[in-house]
Amino acid sequence: MADAKSEPVISLREVTAELGGRPVLRGIDLAVGRGEVVALLGANGSGKSTAVRTVIGQVPVTGGSVEIFGTPRRRFRDWARVGYVPQRTTAAGGVPATVTEVVTSGRLARARFGVLRKADRAAVTNALELVGMADRAKDSVSALSGGQHQRVLIARALVSEPELLIMDEPMAGVDLASQEVLAATLRHQVEQGASVLLVLHELGPLEPLIDRAVVLRDGCVLHDGPPPKAVGQHALPGHDHVHPHDADAAPVRTGLLT
Amino acid sequence: MEFLNYAFMQRALLAAALVGVTAPAVGIYLVQRRQALMGDGIGHVAMTGVGLGFLLSTSPVWMATAVAVVGAVAMELIRWYGKTRGDIALAMLFYGGMAGGVMLINLAPGGSNANLSSYLFGSLSTVSEEDVTAICLLAAFVVLVTVGLRRQLFAVSQDEEFARVTGLPVRALNLLTAVTAAVTVTVAMRVVGLLLVSALMVVPVAAAQQLTRSFAATFAIAVAIGVSVTLGGTVTSYYQDVPPGATIVLLTIGVFIVLTLLATPLARRRARASAARDAACTADVPGSRPTSDEVTV
Numbered sequence: 001m002a003d004a005k006s007e008p009v010i011s012l013r014e015v016t017a018e019l020g021g022r023p024v025l026r027g028i029d030l031a032v033g034r035g036e037v038v039a040l041l042g043a044n045g046s047g048k049s050t051a052v053r054t055v056i057g058q059v060p061v062t063g064g065s066v067e068i069f070g071t072p073r074r075r076f077r078d079w080a081r082v083g084y085v086p087q088r089t090t091a092a093g094g095v096p097a098t099v100t101e102v103v104t105s106g107r108l109a110r111a112r113f114g115v116l117r118k119a120d121r122a123a124v125t126n127a128l129e130l131v132g133m134a135d136r137a138k139d140s141v142s143a144l145s146g147g148q149h150q151r152v153l154i155a156r157a158l159v160s161e162p163e164l165l166i167m168d169e170p171m172a173g174v175d176l177a178s179q180e181v182l183a184a185t186l187r188h189q190v191e192q193g194a195s196v197l198l199v200l201h202e203l204g205p206l207e208p209l210i211d212r213a214v215v216l217r218d219g220c221v222l223h224d225g226p227p228p229k230a231v232g233q234h235a236l237p238g239h240d241h242v243h244p245h246d247a248d249a250a251p252v253r254t255g256l257l258t
Numbered sequence: 259m260e261f262l263n264y265a266f267m268q269r270a271l272l273a274a275a276l277v278g279v280t281a282p283a284v285g286i287y288l289v290q291r292r293q294a295l296m297g298d299g300i301g302h303v304a305m306t307g308v309g310l311g312f313l314l315s316t317s318p319v320w321m322a323t324a325v326a327v328v329g330a331v332a333m334e335l336i337r338w339y340g341k342t343r344g345d346i347a348l349a350m351l352f353y354g355g356m357a358g359g360v361m362l363i364n365l366a367p368g369g370s371n372a373n374l375s376s377y378l379f380g381s382l383s384t385v386s387e388e389d390v391t392a393i394c395l396l397a398a399f400v401v402l403v404t405v406g407l408r409r410q411l412f413a414v415s416q417d418e419e420f421a422r423v424t425g426l427p428v429r430a431l432n433l434l435t436a437v438t439a440a441v442t443v444t445v446a447m448r449v450v451g452l453l454l455v456s457a458l459m460v461v462p463v464a465a466a467q468q469l470t471r472s473f474a475a476t477f478a479i480a481v482a483i484g485v486s487v488t489l490g491g492t493v494t495s496y497y498q499d500v501p502p503g504a505t506i507v508l509l510t511i512g513v514f515i516v517l518t519l520l521a522t523p524l525a526r527r528r529a530r531a532s533a534a535r536d537a538a539c540t541a542d543v544p545g546s547r548p549t550s551d552e553v554t555v
Contacts, residue, residue, distance in 0.1 A: 079425030114409035
């Protein structure tokens with residue numbers, strides 16, 4: 001990347017990956033410079049989420065190299081520097097959990113042995129305040145709306161005080177009030193110097209924050225440069241439609257144990 | 259309380275209480291991962307261990323533990339690698355384990371399916387001194403893992419993909435969960451039996467959930483329910499001459515039903531309170547945006 005601000009915090013070179021024997025990434029290059037906000041765009045099935053999942057090690061690469069903060073991913077251990085927001089429509093599991101309990105789990109990157117100190121509890125409160133959820137701290141996550149779930153997931157990513165944020169469709173199924181909160185939270189992080197890799201369906205309310213857009217199609221990089229201008233109906237003011245992801249959000253699992 | 263004077267009842271109550279603690283303590287993580295029936299699968303596989311114990315004239319408890327651990331690790335590996343038709347592989351493991359147990363016990367000198375029955379449905383009154391020692395050691399391991407690593411296990415069971423990015427050793431923790439579940443199955447084997455063990459892992463957790471909002475409270479209440487029903491069932495079976503394993507499981511389901519009935523008005527009140535809070539108009543929507551929001555989650 002010629003215009004990367006300095007050494008990249010994320011660097012994918014010639015990365016190939018497949019899911020169930022089907023090639024999903026066909027040799028993509030992707031770099032995020034320090035302090036840069038990069039949007040990864042593309043249609044469903046273009047490989048956006050897979051690309052992000054190769055960065056965090058959820059999907060193994062079949063070729064090419066992945067580096068985080070200049071370290072090959074396999075040898076990267078300093079995960080407290082990375083905050084991750086997976087593509088989810090819910091923060092809930094099979095057992096009730098409070099907002100605080102879910103957000104605290106993000107702090108394990110810093111509280112390695114699970115012993116929480118004062119600073120850890122303060123970080124949880126702080127992260128909840130950043131996303132405007134401090135008043136719901138003791139509520140069960142299952143009582144929250146879609147946008148509030150997303151805010152909790154973002155607080156969970158922010159609680160380790162990361163330098164790099166990776167977010168997979170953070171705006172999916174999010175109401176307007178929460179979209180505004182999320183955009184403000186992200187702006188705040190960027191002002192503090194965070195680097196961001198965002199998987200998005202479309203730019204939407206985050207558009208002003210984005211330095212560069214990488215567009216994928218069918219596992220290849222189609223465009224890498226300034227964010228594409230919206231055209232046609234998508235360009236109309238106030239047009240930011242939200243795509244709920246219920247069908248493709250759930251990972252494929254074997255039937256019997258799930 | 260005259261039953262406390264009998265050594266066999268003392269052993270039975272100790273074993274029952276330990277099962278009451280350990281089964282929900284592991285079960286809560288299985289329920290959280292939506293693998294509530296994993297305990298049932300491990301129970302099936304452990305039957306081969308019991309059969310092997312009889313055949314080799316060694317302790318069925320320790321042999322069942324060994325085989326259940328191997329089976330649980332195999333299930334975890336199938337979950338990682340067997341993306342396609344993983345459920346079929348698991349079915350073969352379960353029923354292979356069950357058939358293996360029946361076959362081995364019939365090959366054992368003097369063995370018959372009658373011996374197996376005390377492991378299938380529990381046989382509290384015949385718990386030996388040696389069994390109690392094994393159960394105590396195994397239960398200590400289970401408590402150490404489920405309480406000591408509760409934050410790590412919570413994170414992995416809540417969201418495995420996210421846990422990986424916090425740097426937690428996700429695979430090691432998954433294996434540890436599987437092994438701990440296997441150990442719990444064999445702890446519970448003499449009390450409620452291999453075929454009913456899964457009920458004690460799942461139902462107390464489901465019952466506790468009716469009342470709680472937090473994981474910590476669910477854990478505490480599930481364990482409290484577990485201990486109450488195992489002790490209650492054991493004492494009932496002493497007075498009424500009914501099988502303890504079945505009594506314990508039916509009691510647990512009874513607790514679940516009662517708590518569900520009690521919790522319904524509670525949940526309704528909470529929902530109303532939450533709706534009232536959300537109904538207050540606080541969002542200032544910018545004029546340039548459409549005012550209808552398309553929340554569909």
